[in-house]
Amino acid sequence: xxxxxxxQRANLxxxxxxxxxxxxxxxxxRALRNEPGVAEATRQRVLAVxxxxxxxxxxxxxxxxxxxxxxxGLLVPHLSRWFFxxxxxxxxxxxxxxxxxxxxxAVGDLEDRRRFFKDLPARRKVDAVIVVAFPxxxxxxxxxxxxxxxxxxxxxxxxxxxxxxxxxFAAGRLAMDHLITLGHRRIGMIESVDVDQPRQPxxxxxxxxxxxxxxxxxxxxxLVARIPWxxxxxxxxxxxxxxxEDRPTAIYAHSDELAFGALRTARRLGLSIPEDVSVVxxxxxxxxxxxxxxxxxxxxxxQGAAAASMMLSLLQGSEPPDRALTFSTELVVxxxxxxxxxRDARRR
Amino acid sequence: xxxxxxxQRANLxxxxxxxxxxxxxxxxxRALRNEPGVAEATRQRVLAVxxxxxxxxxxxxxxxxxxxxxxxGLLVPHLSRWFFxxxxxxxxxxxxxxxxxxxxxAVGDLEDRRRFFKDLPARRKVDAVIVVAFPxxxxxxxxxxxxxxxxxxxxxxxxxxxxxxxxxFAAGRLAMDHLITLGHRRIGMIESVDVDQPRQPxxxxxxxxxxxxxxxxxxxxxLVARIPWxxxxxxxxxxxxxxxEDRPTAIYAHSDELAFGALRTARRLGLSIPEDVSVVxxxxxxxxxxxxxxxxxxxxxxQGAAAASMMLSLLQGSEPPDRALTFSTELVVxxxxxxxxxRDARRR
DNA sequence: CTGTTAGCGCTTTCAC
DNA sequence: GTGAAAGCGCTAACAG
Numbered sequence: 115x116x117x118x119x120x121x122q123r124a125n126l127x128x129x130x131x132x133x134x135x136x137x138x139x140x141x142x143x144r145a146l147r148n149e150p151g152v153a154e155a156t157r158q159r160v161l162a163v164x165x166x167x168x169x170x171x172x173x174x175x176x177x178x179x180x181x182x183x184x185x186x187g188l189l190v191p192h193l194s195r196w197f198f199x200x201x202x203x204x205x206x207x208x209x210x211x212x213x214x215x216x217x218x219x220a221v222g223d224l225e226d227r228r229r230f231f232k233d234l235p236a237r238r239k240v241d242a243v244i245v246v247a248f249p250x251x252x253x254x255x256x257x258x259x260x261x262x263x264x265x266x267x268x269x270x271x272x273x274x275x276x277x278x279x280x281x282x283f284a285a286g287r288l289a290m291d292h293l294i295t296l297g298h299r300r301i302g303m304i305e306s307v308d309v310d311q312p313r314q315p316x317x318x319x320x321x322x323x324x325x326x327x328x329x330x331x332x333x334x335x336x337l338v339a340r341i342p343w344x345x346x347x348x349x350x351x352x353x354x355x356x357x358x359e360d361r362p363t364a365i366y367a368h369s370d371e372l373a374f375g376a377l378r379t380a381r382r383l384g385l386s387i388p389e390d391v392s393v394v395x396x397x398x399x400x401x402x403x404x405x406x407x408x409x410x411x412x413x414x415x416x417q418g419a420a421a422a423s424m425m426l427s428l429l430q431g432s433e434p435p436d437r438a439l440t441f442s443t444e445l446v447v448x449x450x451x452x453x454x455x456x457r458d459a460r461r462r
Numbered sequence: 463x464x465x466x467x468x469x470q471r472a473n474l475x476x477x478x479x480x481x482x483x484x485x486x487x488x489x490x491x492r493a494l495r496n497e498p499g500v501a502e503a504t505r506q507r508v509l510a511v512x513x514x515x516x517x518x519x520x521x522x523x524x525x526x527x528x529x530x531x532x533x534x535g536l537l538v539p540h541l542s543r544w545f546f547x548x549x550x551x552x553x554x555x556x557x558x559x560x561x562x563x564x565x566x567x568a569v570g571d572l573e574d575r576r577r578f579f580k581d582l583p584a585r586r587k588v589d590a591v592i593v594v595a596f597p598x599x600x601x602x603x604x605x606x607x608x609x610x611x612x613x614x615x616x617x618x619x620x621x622x623x624x625x626x627x628x629x630x631f632a633a634g635r636l637a638m639d640h641l642i643t644l645g646h647r648r649i650g651m652i653e654s655v656d657v658d659q660p661r662q663p664x665x666x667x668x669x670x671x672x673x674x675x676x677x678x679x680x681x682x683x684x685l686v687a688r689i690p691w692x693x694x695x696x697x698x699x700x701x702x703x704x705x706x707e708d709r710p711t712a713i714y715a716h717s718d719e720l721a722f723g724a725l726r727t728a729r730r731l732g733l734s735i736p737e738d739v740s741v742v743x744x745x746x747x748x749x750x751x752x753x754x755x756x757x758x759x760x761x762x763x764x765q766g767a768a769a770a771s772m773m774l775s776l777l778q779g780s781e782p783p784d785r786a787l788t789f790s791t792e793l794v795v796x797x798x799x800x801x802x803x804x805r806d807a808r809r810r
Numbered sequence: 811c812t813g814t815t816a817g818c819g820c821t822t823t824c825a826c
Numbered sequence: 827g828t829g830a831a832a833g834c835g836c837t838a839a840c841a842g
Contacts, residue, residue, distance in 0.1 A: 127835055138813035143837060153811060173587060174525040175835035178818045183522070188566065193554070199547035206541070206568040215587065218536065218566040220554040232516075239521060239563065345752045374752040381754070401749055404693045404722040406729070475819055486829040491821060501827060523819035526834045814841080819834105826829080 126169050135163040146171065173215075185215045186425060187240040189230065191248055193220050195371075196399050197414055201246050201269055204418025212426050224310045231257065242425055244268055248310075250275070264428040268421035269414070271317070276428065278420045278439040280412045285443040286321020286366075288410045289394045292445055293364045294329045297453045298392065301326070302355040302362035304372045306343040318368045318396060337362055341372075348375025356383060356391070363391060363454035370395035370402045370409055377405060377450065388452035398446055406449035413441050474517050483511040494519065521563075533563045534773060535588040537578065539596055541568050543719075544747050545762055549594050549617055552766030560774050572658045579605065590773055592616055596658075598623070612776040616769035617762070619665070624776065626768045626787040628760045633791040634669020634714075636758045637742045640793055641712045642677045645801045646740065649674070650703040650710035652720045654691040666716045666744060685710055689720075696723025704731060704739070711739060711802035718743035718750045718757055725753060725798065736800035746794055754797035761789050 132142035137156060145152045145160035152160075163169075177183050186209060192198045206216050217240055221227045231254040242264035243250075250258070250265055255275065258265055267277035293301055303322045326333055336358060339351035348367060352375060355362055367373035373395030377387065385391055395402060398411035420439050427434035480490035485504060493500045493508035500508075511517075525531050534557060540546045554564050565588055569575045579602040590612035591598075598606070598613055603623065606613055615625035641649050651670045674681055684706060687699035696715060700723060703710055715721035721743030725735065733739055743750060746759035768787050775782035 128837095129835080132813095139836085140814075140838080141812055144812090147837090151811060156811080170581070172526070172835055174522045174531070175818090176837070177522040178520070178526050178820090179835075179837040180818085181837090185565075193541070193551035194544060194548040196542060196544070196547075199544075200542040202566070203541035203568050203570075206566055210567070216566045217533075218550070218554055218564045219558070220551050222551075233518065345748060349752065371749075374749060378752045378754065400693060401719075401722060404697065404726045405753070406726065476821095477819075487820085488822075488830080489828055492828090495821090499827065504827080520819055523834090524821075526836085527819075527821040528834085529821090812842085814839100816837100816839080818837085821832105821834085823832080824830090826827100 125172075126167050128169075128171065131160065131164050131167065131169050134167070135160045182241050182429075183239060184213065185217050185240045186429075187217045187219055187230075187243040188246070189219045189221050189227070189243060189248075190246040191221060196401075197269070197397060198246055200414045201418040204415040205244060205246075205268060205422045208419050208422035208426070214426075214429075242266070242429055244421055244425055245270065249273060264425065266421050266425050266428065269417050272438070276424050276434060276437045278417050278424065278441070280417070280441045280443050282317025283321045283324070284317075285396055285410045285412060286318040287325055288443060288445045289366050289396060290321055290325030292408070292447070292451065293366060293392060293394060294325060294331075296364070296392065296451060298362075298364040299329070299331050299454075300334075300360065300362045300364075301331075301337065302358075302365045303338040304348055304351045304355070304365060304367040304376060305338055305340050306347070306368050306372055307340050309342055316368075322366060343369070343371070345371050345375040345378075348372030349379045350375075352376035352379035353383075356380070356385070361391075364451070365391060365393045367393065367395045370397045370399035370407060373407055373409070373450075374401065374405055377407065387450050389455065392451040392454070394451050396443075402446075403448065408448045408451040409446050411444045411446050417441055473520075474515050476517075476519065479508065479512050479515065479517050482515070483508045530589050530777075531587065532561065533565050533588045534777075535565045535567055535578075535591040537567045537569050537575070537591060537593045537596075539568075539570060539594065544749075545617070545745060546594055548762045549766040552763040553592060553594075553616060553770045556767050556770035556774070562774075562777075590614070590777060592769055592773055593618065597621060612773065614769050614772050614776065617765050620786070624772050624782060624785045626765050626772065626789070628765070628789045628791050630665025631669045631672070632665075633744055633758045633760060634666040635673055636791060636793045637714050637744060638669055638673030640756070640795070640799065641714060641740060641742060642673060642679075644712070644740065644799060646710075646712040647677070647679050647802075648682075648708065648710045649679075649685065649712045649714055650706075651686040652696055652699045652703070652713060652715040652724060653686055653688050654695070654716050654720055655688055657690055664716075670714060691717070691719070693719050693723040693726075696720030697727045698723075700724035700727035701731075704728070704733070709739075712799070713739060713741045715741065715743045718745045718747035718755060721755055721757070721798075722749065722753055725755065735798050737803065740799040740802070742799050744791075750794075751796065756796045756799040757794050759792045759794050765789055 128142055129139055132139050141152060142160050145157040146164060188205060190198050190202055209216050219230055221230055245267050247269040249270060265275045267273050270277055270279055305319055323333055339354055341347040341351045365376050367376055373393050376393050380387055380391055395407050395409040398409045402409045424434040476490055477487055480487045489500060490508050493505040494512060521532060538546050538550055557564050567578055569578055593615050595617040597618060613623045615621050618625055618627055653667055671681055687702055689695040689699045713724050715724055721741050724741050728735055728739055743755055743757040746757045750757045772782040
């Protein structure tokens with residue numbers, strides 16, 4: 115536990131500004147915060163003095179005396195991944211424009227999260243919390259609410275609190291239907307499971323089975339590889355899938371990173387893409403276009419911005435226009451998918 | 463500007479804990495903060511009560527009365543890039559373990575930074591600032607110091623304040639010498655320039671010329687492509703380079719992302735790697751292994767952790783063990799580099 | 811509309 | 827060792 119070295123204090127206090135402007139403390143306070151009940155002329159005078167001495171209120175004092183912290187907590191599991199980084203960047207942007215400070219909490223695993231929610235009688239630290247792509251469970255949620263802390267989810271799934279996300283099922287269907295339309299029938303799935311929450315099948319998984327069902331293709335468990343998230347895991351999954359007796363002609367990966375791994379395996383195996391095997395991912399990671407990977411794009415930055423705006427409404431006391439926002443996804447066809455070889459298509 | 467809805471307050475105050483433990487306010491305060499001058503028995507009693515009621519001090523009140531904010535500002539230009547995200551994740555981790563809160567500032571452009579440093583009579587917001595991979599200019603620096611705010615740089619270049627980085631020149635030499643050792647003589651460079659600070663040549667650029675000089679190869683300006691950062695730009699640069707009359711047999715890209723772009727161009731051009739052209743990057747982005755890209759690895763997480771530790775020392779008032787830390791880099795040979803074709807090698 | 815007066819919850823002298 | 831008292835800089839109620 116660091117004990118900071120004492121910094122010198124030299125800044126002006128509200129009292130100084132008030133005096134300089136020739137008004138009382140209360141008036142100065144109101145003027146600075148654009149509270150009603152101050153003569154316009156007076157307000158201008160105060161504002162001018164404050165500006166001149168580049169005065170800023172002490173957030174600590176303001177918080178101690180008042181109610182809000184003007185700070186929001188941003189909980190994110192994996193900052194090093196593109197999706198999360200982009201989301202955070204977007205959220206931070208709109209929050210900062212609204213003069214709010216962002217307290218970052220990189221909560222990699224369940225343990226971190228637990229600690230956060232436990233240590234967070236932190237209504238003492240933030241007015242609100244934005245969680246990126248993971249659910250807040252009932253108990254924690256109740257406590258947050260009882261503390262008066264707002265919660266919104268960005269990029270997660272449906273929730274009881276306000277959220278913004280994409281329809282993962284629809285995204286999955288976009289990918290699968292593309293493959294099926296191309297003529298593929300034997301389609302493998304590389305499915306990543308979150309170690310912390312191996313919960314019920316995700317939308318992207320359900321889309322797989324649904325698409326097959328609609329196409330009249332029986333589900334073959336041998337064709338799905340369940341692995342942890344990550345390119346290397348994706349690569350291994352691909353090895354397993356391609357080692358199958360009756361190997362798939364196409365692969366549906368739950369995310370682009372997984373797909374990149376699959377592509378490497380294919381390349382190393384000497385398979386040509388998409389002639390020998392098609393690969394489709396989800397996300398439209400910036401690298402996807404560099405790898406010529408067909409994928410399903412989801413608007414990440416937009417989701418983040420929307421979630422932050424939602425938070426802003428909540429903080430203002432007004433219900434947000436929408437309690438839930440679902441952005442749509444879009445198929446982006448590139449060079450990694452194509453029709454199966456005739457031989458393969460005929461086989462069944 | 464959001465006006466938060468008033469949350470209810472219900473938490474215990476230090477006074478309550480003191481009373482519950484049957485001690486005075488001052489004693490309770492000292493006990494909780496492990497200050498000397500409290501009987502061990504007393505301290506235990508206070509600690510026990512605090513634990514029992516899961517009491518936490520109000521950071522605002524503590525700050526207002528005391529000196530530190532227990533918060534550090536983290537300035538990052540591009541959260542969505544792997545390097546930055548990873549760095550931030552690492553920094554956040556050690557700071558959090560030290561009970562410090564991290565205030566995130568995504569400062570994409572010069573304008574954002576300027577605003578930060580202007581608005582930051584924020585000694586009122588943070589005790590210290592960590593900047594990721596960009597320099598703090600003299601004027602801002604002076605102000606920070608005069609406010610008693612510590613500054614450390616993570617992943618940047620040499621600075622007058624404490625920093626941690628890698629030797630970009632050495633990294634560049636590793637990449638270049640690898641190419642030269644393989645027999646390449648006509649080597650192109652894809653160099654990214656930061657729009658905000660098109661400052662003097664970076665270490666990675668200087669390494670290019672130095673390596674050529676040592677190898678006795680004359681510098682040919684036609685072989686270097688200066689572009690903004692980004693895979694797509696890397697791809698275009700590669701197009702230009704490969705369109706050259708006397709095209710290079712190898713490409714040295716300033717970063718892996720650039721190299722990925724180059725690889726795509728090569729692939730689209732029908733060039734085989736590394737037979738027709740070798741490509742080497744810098745960073746060892748996780749995707750590099752998936753693309754079988756030869757690169758120079760730099761330890762990102764370690765740099766972040768080291769910078770954060772440095773900050774901790776500073777905050778404790780003690781000089782850090784080292785005011786500057788330079789991590790070493792390492793060549794990682796993969797499948798994207800190989801000797802030039804004999805024909806090519808002979809040509810000169 | 812404006813000035814004054816209480817605290818907000820803690821840290822820090824300063825006596826005991 | 828420990829308790830009492832004096833603020834830290836501000837907001838919010840309350841009188842004018």
